[in-house]
Amino acid sequence: MKEYALEIHDLTVAYNEVPVLWDIELEIPHGILIAIVGPNGAGKSTLIKTALQLVKPMSGSISFFGKKYKQKRKKIGYVPQRGSVDWDFPTDVLDVVMMGRYGQLGWFKRPTKKDKELALEAIDRVGMMPFIHRQINQLSGGQQQRVFLARALVQDADIYFMDEPFQGIDAKTEKSIVKVLQNLRDRNKTVVVVHHDLTTVSEYFDWVTLLNTSIIATGPVNEIFTEENVFKTYNKNKSTLLR
Amino acid sequence: MSIIQIETLSIAILVAITCSLPGTFLVLRQMSMMADAISHTILLGIILGFFIVHDVNHPLLIIGAALIGVVTVFITELLNKIDLIKEDASIGLTFPFLFSIAIVLISYYARNAHIGVHAVLLGEIVFAPFNRLMINGIDFGPKALYIMGTILIINLVYIIVFYKELKIVTFDKGLAAVLGISPVIIHYSFMSIVSITCVGAFDTVGSILVIALIIGPPATAYLLTNNLKVMIGLSALFGSISATVGYAIALWLDSSIAGCIAAVIGFVFIVTFILAPKKGLLSTQLQRHSKKLEFSRLALLIHIINHGDSKEEKEECSLNSIHNHLHWNKSFLERIIDSAKRDNYIFVDKDILKITEKGKSYAVNYHQNILDRISVDN
Numbered sequence: 232m233k234e235y236a237l238e239i240h241d242l243t244v245a246y247n248e249v250p251v252l253w254d255i256e257l258e259i260p261h262g263i264l265i266a267i268v269g270p271n272g273a274g275k276s277t278l279i280k281t282a283l284q285l286v287k288p289m290s291g292s293i294s295f296f297g298k299k300y301k302q303k304r305k306k307i308g309y310v311p312q313r314g315s316v317d318w319d320f321p322t323d324v325l326d327v328v329m330m331g332r333y334g335q336l337g338w339f340k341r342p343t344k345k346d347k348e349l350a351l352e353a354i355d356r357v358g359m360m361p362f363i364h365r366q367i368n369q370l371s372g373g374q375q376q377r378v379f380l381a382r383a384l385v386q387d388a389d390i391y392f393m394d395e396p397f398q399g400i401d402a403k404t405e406k407s408i409v410k411v412l413q414n415l416r417d418r419n420k421t422v423v424v425v426h427h428d429l430t431t432v433s434e435y436f437d438w439v440t441l442l443n444t445s446i447i448a449t450g451p452v453n454e455i456f457t458e459e460n461v462f463k464t465y466n467k468n469k470s471t472l473l474r
Numbered sequence: 475m476s477i478i479q480i481e482t483l484s485i486a487i488l489v490a491i492t493c494s495l496p497g498t499f500l501v502l503r504q505m506s507m508m509a510d511a512i513s514h515t516i517l518l519g520i521i522l523g524f525f526i527v528h529d530v531n532h533p534l535l536i537i538g539a540a541l542i543g544v545v546t547v548f549i550t551e552l553l554n555k556i557d558l559i560k561e562d563a564s565i566g567l568t569f570p571f572l573f574s575i576a577i578v579l580i581s582y583y584a585r586n587a588h589i590g591v592h593a594v595l596l597g598e599i600v601f602a603p604f605n606r607l608m609i610n611g612i613d614f615g616p617k618a619l620y621i622m623g624t625i626l627i628i629n630l631v632y633i634i635v636f637y638k639e640l641k642i643v644t645f646d647k648g649l650a651a652v653l654g655i656s657p658v659i660i661h662y663s664f665m666s667i668v669s670i671t672c673v674g675a676f677d678t679v680g681s682i683l684v685i686a687l688i689i690g691p692p693a694t695a696y697l698l699t700n701n702l703k704v705m706i707g708l709s710a711l712f713g714s715i716s717a718t719v720g721y722a723i724a725l726w727l728d729s730s731i732a733g734c735i736a737a738v739i740g741f742v743f744i745v746t747f748i749l750a751p752k753k754g755l756l757s758t759q760l761q762r763h764s765k766k767l768e769f770s771r772l773a774l775l776i777h778i779i780n781h782g783d784s785k786e787e788k789e790e791c792s793l794n795s796i797h798n799h800l801h802w803n804k805s806f807l808e809r810i811i812d813s814a815k816r817d818n819y820i821f822v823d824k825d826i827l828k829i830t831e832k833g834k835s836y837a838v839n840y841h842q843n844i845l846d847r848i849s850v851d852n
Contacts, residue, residue: 283652309652320502320645321700330642334653339635366700386653 234297236261236390236421237282242291244274244281251277253445255291262419264412265438266426270465273443275425276312279392283309295390305334308388310379312395318368324378325363328354331385346385353384357411373404380408390421397428409435432456481603483721485618486735489599489675490713492626493687495633496668498706501692502644507562508665509688511550511569512543513672513681518576519543520673525583536673543669544662546572599679599731618678625674632667633706640664641702683732687713690739697750716742770810774800775819775837778829791827 235258242255252274259265267275280286282293284300295303308331331353332346354360357377362370370378376396383391393412397405412422416437426432432439432452439456441447441464448455448463475483500506516539523538524530546568553564607614614620633640642650643660650657668688675684695708720735727734748755777800781790790799797807811827814820819833829837 280648283648285648285651304652304654307652309649311646311648315648316646317502317504321696321702321705322641322645323700327645330646330649333638333642333650333655336638338639338655341638368700382649 235259235294236296237423238294238297239282240292242281242293243289244277244286245289246277250289251444252281252288255446257440257446257449259421259423259438259449261421262416263437264416264422264424264435265440266424266432266436267440267442268426268429268432268464269442269447271427273464275427275442276394278442279394279423279425283307283392303389306389308383308386308391310383310391310393310396313372313375313379313398315394318370318375320367323364323366324354324359324370325350327367327378328381328385331382334386349385349387350381353381354378356384357381358407373400376400376404376408380411384411384415388420391415391423393422393424395425395427397426405431429461478603479725481616481619482599482731483718485602485616485622485678486599486717486721486731487714488619488622488626489679489683490687490691490717490735491710492622492629492671493675493684494691494709494713495626495629495706496664496671497688497692498695498702498709499633499640499644499664500668501689501696502702506689506693507565508547508550509668509672510685511546511565512665512669513676513684513688514569515546515572515576516540516543516669516673516676518572518579521576521579536670539673540666540669542572543672544666546669547662547665599683602678621674622678625671629667629671632663636660636663679735680732683736686736686739687717690736690743691716694739694743694746697746697753712742713739767810767813770802770806771814771819772837772840774810774814774827775829775833776841778820778827779834779837782829787826793822793825793827796827 237257237259239255239257242252242257243250244252251272255278257278267278269275277286281288293300295307300307325347328350329342329346332342332349336342336346351360351363354363357380359374359377359381362374365374367375367378376398380393380396383393391412396408400408412424412435415422424436426436433456436452438450439452440449441455441460443464448460497509500509519539519542520535522542523532523535526538527534549568549572550561550564553559553567554561559567602618603616605617607617607620639650639655639660642653642655643657647657650660671688672684675687679687691709691712692705694712695705699705699708716738717735720738721731723729723738724731724734746754751757777796778791781787784790789795793811797804800807802810811820814833815822817832818830819836820827820829822828
């Protein structure tokens, strides 16, 4: 049996007893850059939050590289939505990026010189070197997103989850972030991105998952990203149970 | 200064520093009002503890109080789980309830027990030096110094050991959870620290001063720094200074010590709020004002670019009629025109405003920068 980077079976998630994800089946192979696409409220963020155990599912199983989440935790990276944190928190760019190392460090241990070097390397990769000591509340949206990306890079994960990394940033930053993500993919990392701009899917991603509470289709962009599938995803009035 | 006065001041400073440590994180976690709730509900813990051990000085009372503090946090969060009850309401529901049970119990049992409403309700720093630690008849000084000293050490050790964990859980709970640093463990252990601090400080200086000390100095420090460690240090410093100045004023006026210290804390905050270099009221208003001038100037330049060299130029860009088009009052318009002239962005030719090459490239660059910043997907 082929081992997937992420494997989800029979997953149903409910908020207040209202299911937001129905019977999800998803197998994501290694080394691809995949977009999760769907309309607002389709459960895109919920899907990755459930994979990361931040939301408890009602049923179903999730595995990473054939193992349980706990065994692979250190190999899983996460970039939350930029708006999910308080940017007035008193700290600077370097310090936020260092937080990415906390998982490898574990409880109690302090970051070492080595951690700092890794953080600086990651900051360099996202082009934020001139800003390492800039207070985070003085960064633009695109810069904040690049800081988050650098913080994910130092996690040194094998699979990355990113929640709307292109939300509210300029086109130039978007292109530079995509380059970093493609670079990760080229190093055989798996990158899962919640995305909502249909026009850039084919340009940026290898694979796509079309989601609207249930999975409409998953696979390589050139096979799956068809007008028919997109229409199904965005105009779903009929229950998919009767397909 | 008498020995008693020195002891009183030392106690006040010690309490101030002890409170500022958890206070910093409470303010950053936007849970300041939880300190208010806890500093009241711990009374129930003290009473319940008293029923078990029948001794007002027993250490179990502190443990009971700390437990009730954590219970307060737990109940508040439980109420939050129903969407209709927001966080402020759940605090407002929880703490008067637990507090009033405590009051009823005290007033009912106070008749035949050795526990006065006043003694428990309002710790009073004036009396703190008189409650002394005596071992085999030897006087080791005020008990409050030992109690608060111990709590200060506990707080220091906790914050040093869990500094990194506290920081990430406060800044980004989701990432912390994914990285295996449990936000729940940090949250409840931290709230226990807050409870213990409240109990000790409450017993020594009373609940109003506890709240003032926990929230005031960190909130003041937050206005002055963007560095977490500096913020902790500044909070401790502001707390100690306020305690010292407040105590001096109290001696001078022969007035309430707790009242004077709390008032000084408030005063220091207000002054900082207005004058703080970057985040203060004055400086943010000034920044906003200069931004407004900058944008108005840009608007004027763009107006001239759009209408210059056209049929309507005479009407749109004339010194006599431009105010009809920009809808600015005369004095504001004059200021903007003067400032643009000073920078050689515009010049006046037969009463018509004209843009210079310099003005044009400034406006175009500025506009391009704004366009670059506009998101592609919003």
